[in-house]
Amino acid sequence: MLLLLWFLLISPHLVVSLNQEGLLLQQIKHSFDDPDGALSNWNNRDDNPCNWYGIKCDSVTGSVNSVDLSNTNIAGPFPTLLCNLQNVSFISLFNNSINSSLPEEISTCVNLQHLNLAQNLLVGPLPSSLSDIPNLRHLDFTGNNFSGDIPTSLGRFPKLEVLSLVGNLFNGTIPSFLGNISTLKQLNLSYNPFAPSQIPPDLGNLINLEVLWFTQCNLVGQIPDSLGMLQSLLDLDLAINSLHGPIPKSITNLSSVVQIELYNNSLSGGFPPGMSNLKALRRLDASMNDLNGTIPEELCGLSLESLNLYENRLEGPLPESIVKSPNLYELKLFQNQLTGELPKELGTNSPLKTIDVSQNQFSGNIPVNLCANGSLQELLLISNMFTGQIPESLGHCLSLTRVRMMGNRLSGEVPLAFWGLPHIYLLDLVGNLLSGEISTMIQGASNLSVLLLSKNQFTGNIPDEIGFVENLVEFSGCDNQLSGSLPASLMKLTGLTTLDLHNNVLSGELPSGFRLLKELNELNFANNELSGEIPAEIGSLPVLNYLDLSGNFFSGNIPLELQSLKLNRFNLSNNHLSGDLPPLYDKEIYRDSFLGNPGLCGDLPDLCPRGSSEAKNQGFVWLLRSIFVLAGLVFIIGVGWFYTKYRNFKKMNNGIDKSKWSLTSFHKLGFSEYEILDCLDEDNVIGSGASGKVYKAVLSNGEVVAVKKLWGGSKKEDSSGDIEKDQVSDNGFEAEVETLGKIRHKNIVKLWCCCTTRDCKLLVYEYMPNGSLGDLLHSSKAGLLEWLIRYKIAVDAAEGLSYLHHDCVPSIVHRDVKSNNILLDGEFGARVADFGVAKVVDMVGKGQKSMSVIAGSCGYIAPEYAYTLRVNEKSDIYSFGVVILELVTGRLPIDPEFGEKDLVKWVCTTLDQKGVDHVLDSKLDSCFKEEICKVLNIGLLCTSPLPINRPSMRRVVKMLQEVGLESKPRNEKKDGKLTPYYYEDASDQGSVA
Structure with a gap:
């Protein structure tokens, strides 16, 4: 007995035996890749698996009834062995890397009630056997890559309550047989590239349905009346489709509905009568349609929380009953034709956070109680006819962050406290009749x-206290009556990009310290009474491209340092300047920049008046020069004739005839087309692509430009394919000229001019000494790109794209964002380039267009663009996210090492399996790891498979800048050199919304 007891004690595994279900789960564990060890406690030392991670058992029978391995980072095919667990009713593998296709054998999970495989990597068609699972109630396949048609068999589910197929690749039509699943409570099909489909009227049979979510499903036709039969419906979302026609009267039968989303369609007509029946309605968004008529009184009498009716054709007044909505926090009615006054009690009974009634015809005073509940954050009243004063009460609305009152008839003085609101980041009062002085309380506006x-009609001095507004990026106070001298404290605003005070009565000398304003892009003091000398330190501003000091009393010489600037606008006319012109500006193209300065002298005709004695001296000098010229005239003519004939012969052999070229310029030029043509030599080629070659051209004035040469073949002799190629080339040329010709931004490559003949086209750009980001990053010189430089490149490129998306009207989608189309200047400043496939996005047309072919580069193309050919800003954001991942990893977007993956999938997989250290570029200094990881997260957010999850480019810019701001104290100095800081740009001027 003692011997047997001793043997059992030293051999416990002979006593404890894992049951059959545990052994089965052990097999399943071995079929998974488990990099994080989530299943480490699944071992054979237990007699049953009930205490294993993610496993639950029935309290009576002890058998496994639940397997929940959500968010465990496991990978591998779906384990059909799970179906051998006879009593399992709950399976969730949510947010993992379950891959391959889903097998038909899943139907053997006969007791399964809940199956969640959302956010995985499953592909192929849905198994037709799914409906053979008799008790299945919850089926969620959101965020996978299932494709093809929804199988007919899915209409036979006997007990299914939730069907979610959001964010897959289904490309058939939305089937009517889904209306046969009478038990359904949720039907979610959003964000799939369905073929154009009408909403099946059969869905009206789903009398238990609570959620119908069909956002961006390529819906066409009208909303069927049968949807009014869904008496249990809580959420109706048909947004971002192509639905047309009226909102059906039957929709007012949805007495239980809480949320209705109809935005971004082409619905027309007015609201149907009977909206008061929607007693439970809390959110209504019917924006970006073609609705007309008035906003019904009965609609505003509901207990709404959010009302979005912007970008329609609604007219008439805003009903007084809106003030009876006790929970209203969001009211967006911009871009309509609404009239009358805003209800005086608006805001008294509701916790309003956002009011946007811009671009209507509202009149009267601004209601005084808008912030009565202390919650108001955004107040946008742009382009209306509001009169009277800004209410004193708004000066005490400490929650305000964004105020835009541009283009009204407001008058009187701005309340003193209003100047110093602590959280406001955008204050826009342009185009009113406001008077008084800028208050010293502005120092309290720290954000x-x-x-x-x-x-x-503002008057008085600009207060010294403005220097305390450290986050100020743009200060525009032109066309007022501001007086006095400029405060020296302005030079403390080191993040300032725009300082525009033209057309005032400012006087005195300019303060010293302009060299500190390193971010300054625009400086405009035109038409004031400023005097003294022009500070030479203005010439040290690295990104200044707009300088206008005309119409003042500046005197002295023009500083030679101004020659260092690269200016789009340069005007020093109508001052008291004297002396010689700087050599760079002593050219005819700059003549208008110096008119009205009697003391200026140069070689430009009529710029400097000359006396009679001076004229005689000039005549004598001319005579002497003529003698020397005549002495060598024969020799020069002979040599010149021979040289000209030789050059013409050479150029004609290269296919270039100068006499047939025409030039179109977009900026003031210091060169002609002939000088450009002379540089088109094979020795000057610096790049070559599908559309032609790029040359480096060094001009006679020392300036360097880049010339893109696009060739077209002879259409009359080519095949149809060649003609098509020519047409694409022509379209690319026209797109680039059309786009870049009107853009002015420091992070968009500057197009100087274009030269054309019948068979050849040239685009002349500013020259980027450091070439493209892609060439530099993926070469032996990648070591030059330390982290701070890469970060700066990311911010610069993001600002350029943000300008295209948000500040251009209409907005522009680049469609070929990649590292090779981001060029770097001598200081590694980034410019977005190559707009050959860019498209203007018509916002009235819902912000997207379908293209006949895919434009873009492999590895950068957003997944939804590849299968829908729909163009919108989200496609650019995905591509920019890939560029961020390139900067962080140092890897190419497509690499044989990745196998069938691209960079995005490789990063996600490697992060899951090995961790972040295996993703980051080893060339980067580890002391910046925290910042690099934050930028990496921004890149992953931009490359989200679902477009709706990607942030706007304006948001991307802000997130990147916040990384710089957070790291500012720690990274202030490195190796004795100051690192660049980046300000937070919250301007969003181009957007009403």
């Missing part, structure tokens, strides 16, 4: 980034 006061 203010954009201050727009132009075209009012």
Whole structure:
């Protein structure tokens, strides 16, 4: 007995035996890749698996009834062995890397009630056997890559309550047989590239349905009346489709509905009568349609929380009953034709956070109680006819962050406290009749980034206290009556990009310290009474491209340092300047920049008046010069004739005839087309692509430009394919000229001009000494790109794309964002380039267009663009996310090492399996790891498979800048050199919304 007891004690595994279900789960564990060890406690030392991670058992029978391995980072095919667990009713593998296709054998999970495989990597068609699972109630396949048609068999589910197929690749039509699943409570099909489909009227049979989510499903036709039969419906979402026709009267029968989303369609007509029946309605968004008529009184009498009716054709007043909505926090009615006054009690009974009634015809005073509940954050009243004063009460609304009152008839003085609101970052009062002085209380506006006061009647000095507004990026106060000297404290605003105070009565000398304003892009003091000398330190501003000091009393010489600037706008006319012109500006193209300065002298005709004695001296000098010229005239003519004939012969052999070229310029040029043509030599080629070659051209004035040469073949002799190729080339040329010709931004490559003949086209750009980001990053010189430089490149490129998306009207989608189309100047400043496939996005047309072919580069193309050919800003954001991943990893977007994956999938997989250290570029200094990881997360957010999850480019810019701001104290100095800081740009001027 003692011997047997001793043997059992030293051999416990002979006593404890894992049951059959545990052994089965052990097999399943071995079929998974488990990099994080989530299944480490699944071992054979237990007699049953009930205490294993993710496993639950029935309290009576002890058998496994639940397997929940959500968010465990496991990978591998779906384990059909799970179906051998006879009593399992709950399986969730949510947010893992379950891959391959889903097998038909899943139907053997006969007791399964809940199956969640959302956010995985499953592909192929749905198994037709799914409906053979008799008790299945919850089926969620969101965020996979299932494709093809929804199988007919899915209409036979006997007990299914939730069917979610959101964010897959289904490309058939939306089937009517889904209306046969009478037990359904949720039907979610959003964000699939379905073929154009009408909403099946049969869905009206789903009398238990609570959620119908069909966002961006390529719906066409009208909303069927049968949807009014869904008496249990809580959420109706048909947004971002191509539905047309009226909102059906039957929709007012949805007495239980809480949320209705109809935005971004082409619905027309007015609201149907009977909206008061929607007693439970809390959110209504019917924006970006073609609705007309008035906003019904009965609609505003509901207990709404959010009302979005912007970008329609609604007219008439805003009903007084809106003030009876006790929970209203969001009211967006911009871009309609609404009239009358805003209800005086608006805001009294509701916790309003956002009000946007811009671009209507509202009149009267601004209601005084808008912030009565202390919650108001955004107040946008752009382009209406509001009169009277800004209410005193808004000066005490400490929650305000964004105020835009541009283009009204407001008058009187701005409340003193209003100037110093602590959280406001955008204050826009442009184009009113406001008067008084800028209050010294502005020093309290510590978060203010954009201050727009132009075209009012403000008077008095600009207060010294403005220097305390450290986050100020843009200050525009032109067309007022501001007086006195400029405060020296302005030079403390080191993040300032725009300083525009033209058309005032400012006087005195300019303060010293302009060299500190390293981010300054625009400086405009035109038409004031400023005097003294022009500070030479203005010439040290690295990104200044707009300088206008005309119409003042500046005197002295023009500083030679101004030659260092690269200016789109340069005007020093109508001052008291004297002396010689700087050599760079002593050219005819700059003549208008110096008119009205009697003391200026140069070789430009009529710029400097000359006396009679001077004229005689000039005549004598001319005579002497003539003698020397005549002495060598024969020799020069002979040599010149021979040289000209030789050059013409050479150029004609290269296919270039100068006499047939025409030039179109977009900026003031210091060169002609002939000088460009002379540089088109094979020795000057610096790049070559599918559309032609790129040359480096060094001009006679020392300036360097890049010339893209696009060739077209002879269409009359080519095949049809060649003609098509020519047509694409022509379209690319026209797109690039059309796009870049009108863009002015420091992070968009500058197009100087274009030269054309019948068979050849040239585009002349500013020259980027460091070439493209892609060439540099993926070469032996990648070591030059330390982290701070890469970060700066990311911010610069993001700002360029943000300008295209948000500040261009209409907005522009680049469609070929990649590292090779981001060019770097001598200081590694980034410019977005190559707009050959760019498209203008018509916002009235819902912000997207379908293209006949895919434009873009492999590895950068957003997944939804590849299968829908729909163009919108989200496609660019995905591509930019890939560029961020390139900067962080140092890897190409497509690499044989990745196998069938691209960079995005490789990063996600490697992060899951090996961790972040195996993703980051080993060339980067580890002291920046925290910042690099934050930028990596931004890149992953931009490359989200679902477009709706990707942030806007404006948001991307802000997130990147926040990384710089957070790291500012720690990274202030490195190797004795100051690192660049980046400000938070909250301007979003191009957007009403």
